[in-house]
Amino acid sequence: QVPLVQSGAEVRKPGASVKVSCKVSGYTLTKLSVHWVRQAPGKGLEWMGGFDPEDHETIYAQKFQGRVTMSEDTSTDTAYMELSSLRSEDTAVYYCATALWPSGRFDPWGQGTLVTVSS
Amino acid sequence: EIVLTQSPATLSLSPGERATLSCRASQSVSDYLAWYQQKPGQAPRLLIYDASNRATGIPARFSGSGSGTDFTLTISSLEPEDFAVYYCQQGSNWPPITFGQGTRLEIK
Numbered sequence: 001q002v003p004l005v006q007s008g009a010e011v012r013k014p015g016a017s018v019k020v021s022c023k024v025s026g027y028t029l030t031k032l033s034v035h036w037v038r039q040a041p042g043k044g045l046e047w048m049g050g051f052d053p054e055d056h057e058t059i060y061a062q063k064f065q066g067r068v069t070m071s072e073d074t075s076t077d078t079a080y081m082e083l084s085s086l087r088s089e090d091t092a093v094y095y096c097a098t099a100l101w102p103s104g105r106f107d108p109w110g111q112g113t114l115v116t117v118s119s
Numbered sequence: 120e121i122v123l124t125q126s127p128a129t130l131s132l133s134p135g136e137r138a139t140l141s142c143r144a145s146q147s148v149s150d151y152l153a154w155y156q157q158k159p160g161q162a163p164r165l166l167i168y169d170a171s172n173r174a175t176g177i178p179a180r181f182s183g184s185g186s187g188t189d190f191t192l193t194i195s196s197l198e199p200e201d202f203a204v205y206y207c208q209q210g211s212n213w214p215p216i217t218f219g220q221g222t223r224l225e226i227k
Binding site for chain 1: 151152153155162163164165168169174206208209210211213214215216217218219220221
């Protein structure tokens with residue numbers, strides 16, 4: 001397994017942006033397919049997007065297109081997820097996870113980052 | 120989009136009993152179906168992948184079955200630490216990758 005360590009909790013005002021990091025330990029980020037999943041308080045899991053190793057591109061869920069950017073810094077083996085134009089409904093725990101193909105299962109997961117959007 | 124429907128929403132059982140959780144897909148996902156366990160304040164943990172394979176370190180009391188559109192997660196004899204929320208997930212036909220809405224397994 002590849003440990004994933006995420007950045008700490010964030011508080012933002014509506015309309016602002018947030019950037020969450022996910023550092024990979026003991027492995028090279030370029031060999032992984034990192035995805036992001038969020039969970040609103042008391043709710044289920046929602047896939048946001050991630051890297052498609054077959055087409056070598058990042059795929060975003062339609063719901064977040066135009067508002068989310070996923071990137072990687074291979075020099076530090078760190079993945080990032082930036083969400084803009086935040087609204088209260090974006091309050092959630094954001095998880096990174098490595099996707100294993102061809103089934104697309106997620107293992108392991110980062111510990112999660114709570115993002116709170118409040119005025 | 121493939122919709123995953125889990126049932127029941129809540130399952131109330133006692134330690135030692137057998138738990139059977141269901142996940143139904145709106146179209147075939149072959150055997151590319153995974154199950155996760157999530158406890159309060161924790162990230163999900165992979166239990167079963169490819170419908171019936173236990174992930175590393177998962178006890179033998181957890182088993183998965185099914186293919187196509189109908190899948191089952193069985194816990195043969197519940198331990199106190201098994202009471203949690205369980206999610207199914209498919210990556211067969213994406214985007215999007217989708218999750219079921221979850222089944223809460225609670226102590227009776």
